[in-house]
Amino acid sequence: MELPGKTVERLSQYRRILYDSIREGKNYIYSHELAKMMNLTSVQVRRDLMLIGYSGSQSKGYVIKDLVALIGKIIDSDQGQHIIIVGMGNLGRAITSYFAGKRDKLVIVAAFDNDLQKTDRIVAGIPCYHINKLREVVEAEKVSIAVLTVAPEATHDVAKKLMEAGVKGILNYTSVPLTVPPDVYLEEYDIVTSLEKLAYLVKS
Amino acid sequence: MELPGKTVERLSQYRRILYDSIREGKNYIYSHELAKMMNLTSVQVRRDLMLIGYSGSQSKGYVIKDLVALIGKIIDSDQGQHIIIVGMGNLGRAITSYFAGKRDKLVIVAAFDNDLQKTDRIVAGIPCYHINKLREVVEAEKVSIAVLTVAPEATHDVAKKLMEAGVKGILNYTSVPLTVPPDVYLEEYDIVTSLEKLAYLVKS
DNA sequence: CTTATATTGTGAAACAAATAGCAACACCAC
DNA sequence: GTGGTGTTGCTATTTGTTTCACAATATAAG
CATH class of the missing domain: 1.10.10.10 (Winged helix-like DNA-binding domain superfamily/Winged helix DNA-binding domain)
Structure with missing residues (x-):
């Protein structure tokens, strides 16, 4: 269906x-x-x-x-699906704490960052690893979905790593548009775009 | 056009x-x-x-x-448009720091919260007022757009106040769907919905 | 039992958005 | 100049989504 x-x-x-x-x-x-x-x-x-x-x-x-x-x-998988947050800045932390425990079948299992201050610790309730452990954790935890909240300049590189590691769904909160192959699903929501759309509508 | x-x-x-x-x-x-x-x-x-x-x-x-x-x-107004953030939790702060200075013609002029720890101070670079000053500030600053990042239970009440104060565009990041009159524009992006949509797509 | 009312379910029409196809044109190489 | 190439601009078509209109049906009231 x-x-x-x-x-x-x-x-x-x-x-x-x-x-x-x-x-x-x-x-x-x-x-x-x-x-x-x-x-x-x-x-x-x-x-x-x-x-x-x-x-x-x-x-x-x-x-x-x-x-x-x-x-x-229809929506859930029997065995559930594992999510990671990539980029543990303000937005990453906000999403993590907001989402924590909201859904049984969708679990945030880990976060990643390149800031050594944040890595190898529990941040906002979930383990935060250095970005170079991404593949390892994705494979070990069978992660299928990633939320991307990294800095713009890192977006393409990180997205590539995610797909190589086998992630099949990306929720892109960066301002950089991504290209993905047909077997990867992408949702993009950019705050600036949303605000500018509102600005256009309000203006008229 | x-x-x-x-x-x-x-x-x-x-x-x-x-x-x-x-x-x-x-x-x-x-x-x-x-x-x-x-x-x-x-x-x-x-x-x-x-x-x-x-x-x-x-x-x-x-x-x-x-x-x-x-x-x-097409998008910008000559005189620019003023934005407020309502709800200065993790997400509110994340959006504020992310957006700061990104656009000339769209300026975040104030934030609001009901937590006295946060009010009457500068938070993430912008003045944060108690929610009961909302109308006053909206009128004084000619605010046309609001970003809504409050707790679910406060959403309807705050949205009503925003519209009464004359806000014409609402970017709703809460999980509560809003109803607005035809002269108010609404954009809704819910993280849980986005993730569940991805979960559905990835599953199949 | 009959009628009025409120609801669901769905084919068809309307609308919105994305895609295809192609004429018109500018430039380059020769 | 003349033909080939690559580009824009636009019309037509297709695809996806929402809305309309109404048949079918269950319930309640008289």
């Missing part, structure tokens, strides 16, 4: 909201309720759920627990 | 790359060179430039200086 990227993003967010609903004691939810909480239309919610083949009850809506389980089957 | 959102994002990135090229002493650039640096096709570059009405020379390519100037006319 080949899901549109946007749908996958929304599934992740549906799940988070549904966890909250479960915590509040809800068992069922209507498409328009979920839509309202996510600031989109009920049609879009139903379309997304149709794409993953989930059916609700026409009077009670969707069974939250079942839906969460199905989203889990 | 109504530009596609994706085109605006790319324009921001073209400009950054073009600055580098100028620094290297280049005066002209071909669509395929720019495309290669950004990991897209030359057709896409030319179409973006067509949309903003820029014409290059058929043999020498585009005049970098002129192109940068035109992108500036």
Whole structure:
């Protein structure tokens, strides 16, 4: 099953909201309720759920627990996936502490930096190694995803090392656009670009 | 002129790359060179430039200086725009130090927090106020854009305050989806969602 | 039982974005 | 000059995503 990227993003967010609903004691939810909480239309919610083949009850809506389980089957891997943070500056630390323990199936297992002050220690709760141990750790820990928060000038070099070590997903927070082969997946979010886009929109 | 959102994002990135090229002493650039640096096709570059009405020379390519100037006319406001960071935790500080001085026409003028340890001081180079001074500062400094990095439970409340104070663009880095009226622009980037999307892609 | 209401599920239309294809043109080598 | 090459600019097409419109269905009320 080949899901549109946007749908996958929304599934992740549906799940988070549904966890909250479960915590509040809800068992069922209507498409328009979920839509309202996510600031989109009920049609879009139903379309997304149709794409993953989930059916609700026409009077009670969707069974939250079942839906969460199905989203889990789609997004999560049974054995979980291991993540590393490369570049333990402000942003790297922020992401690490923010994410810590948020998801069962996604675990940040290590961080890397080239600053000897930070390496071979626990930083923000996870072990931080020198960048030259990257390959070793990636292979030993079976790391599949890397978050890239290094300085711009190091980006290309580090990205190359990551791919050579076998990382298949890169979340690039640097301002340098990357090129990856087709078997590697890349998500890029640049703060300056986001702010400039807003500046353009606000201006008009 | 109504530009596609994706085109605006790319324009921001073209400009950054073009600055580098100028620094290297280049005066002209071909669509395929720019495309290669950004990991897209030359057709896409030319179409973006067509949309903003820029014409290059058929043999020498585009005049970098002129192109940068035109992108500036589209994205920047003459008088510049003022930005605030709301929530001076790890992420807020990371964004502040990362962005500081990166752009002439976009200036971070203040930060806000509810932690008295951080307020009424300079944090990461900018003045940090208590959140209850938000409206006052937004009006005094003519702030048009806010970066939201507060705790999830405070998100809705703070977003409401921002809009009441007259902020027209919100960059939401919290995990809580926001709803905004049509005259306010919103960009949302959630780390968990990005990682889960990668997890889905890597899995298959 | 019948009707009114609220919901899901989905084909079709509309919209947005990326890609392909090609004419027009400038330059170079000869 | 003339032909070859490499480039831009633009139209048409394809692809991906969202929205519309409505049939089907379950429930509740009369």
